[in-house]
Structures are given as structure tokens and as C-alpha cells.
Amino acid sequence: AQSVTQLDSQVPVFEEAPVELRCNYSSSVSVYLFWYVQYPNQGLQLLLKYLSGSTLVKGINGFEAEFNKSQTSFHLRKPSVHISDTAEYFCAALGGYNKLIFGAGTRLAVHP
């Protein structure tokens, strides 16, 4: 079955600390992978995407992600988080019929 798994439902972290949000995808989905951020009562904003090429992808707001084919992972990282990074983060993959398959989401809570 096509699936995207986000291993952590919540990640608390202190401001200026590094963070990693984990994402694994099933081998049955494509390797077109995305990370989106959602602030309260808003739609989704694209942070970064992997379509092909370099496995290290840099996105907006200082985020980056690494595509690892052997581990079927696409973890999101930021070396130093800010209070304003508090939000819900969704990992997604392009599945059959070009539909996006979303993970359950990870709530990043940055504390002062």
C-alpha cells in the first residue's frame, strides 16, 4: 500500500536548538517528495521538494531535507529553530494518479 509515515506526532524543542522531523515513505509511492508547513487556520505552504538530482534539498526558512533511497526516508532538518517555526509539518509523496499522499503530520513546538 502507498503510505507516508511521520514517526513523531509531536516534537518539542527549545529555541535555537536543532531539530529533525522524520518521514519514511513506502517503496510503492514515487520518489517525488515534499514537505509542507501549516500554520493555524491556514493552508499548506511548500517548504521544499525532491524531484531528482542532489539528495540534499534546501528549502525556505532555513529548512533542508535529505532523500535517502536505501532507507526510504526524507527527514526534515533545521540547525537552529525559532519560535515562529512552531507549526504543523506534513511530509507528502506523489502517489498513483498524481495524488499527494500525506503523512499524519508532526506538531513542532518551539519553546523559549
Next chain:
Amino acid sequence: GAVVSQHPSRVICKSGTSVKIECRSLDFQATTMFWYRQFPKQSLMLMATSNEGSKATYEQGVEKDKFLINHASLTLSTLTVTSAHPEDSSFYICSARVSGGTGGLEAFFGQGTRLTVV
């Protein structure tokens, strides 16, 4: 990036009435638009795929007569919740893809509509 505008952002309606939500691609043409529903603290659930000029394709378990989707042009898709009931209260989000090329792999999302049925 491309902009998708969703309107209204918030709507309250009485039980039994219908509500229309609009989704517009402002600076690109979108052959395909998607409608999602999101429950509190949950991920997005795809409701239907909307293709310009043809009938929408609904996901299993989504009532097509309750959630009417129209995609009349390359920049506009609408979702009408008919005879709304309190259990239809939710956050509805649309997304659109740029037509053609590798740009078609990336989806752009509207701001979402918070529907409350009283």
C-alpha cells in the same frame, strides 16, 4: 510561487442550507484541482479530484451529491456543500497544479475555509 486563492476563509451557516467555496489559481492555469477535508489535529483527507471541463472524481466514501464540485474554467473550481449538517463542519482546503511539464508535480494550496454549521 504560484498563488491559489480560496474564498471564503470562514463561513457559518445554518443546518440545511448550502455553502459554496471557491478556489482560484491567480497566476497560472490549473487543469487539475484537488479538494481536501481536514479534521482537528489530523492530516488532510482527499475528497475529490477536479478536472477542468469534466466530472470530478470522488474518493471512496465521499458523497458526490452532498459535495458538489464544479471546475468550469482553468482557474476556478468550486465546492458546494449541500444541505449542510453540523457533522460537515470542518476545514476545507483546495490545491491546484500547474498544467504541464515538471511544474505539474508541485501542488499549491489555498488558505483553507473553516466551515461551521449551526
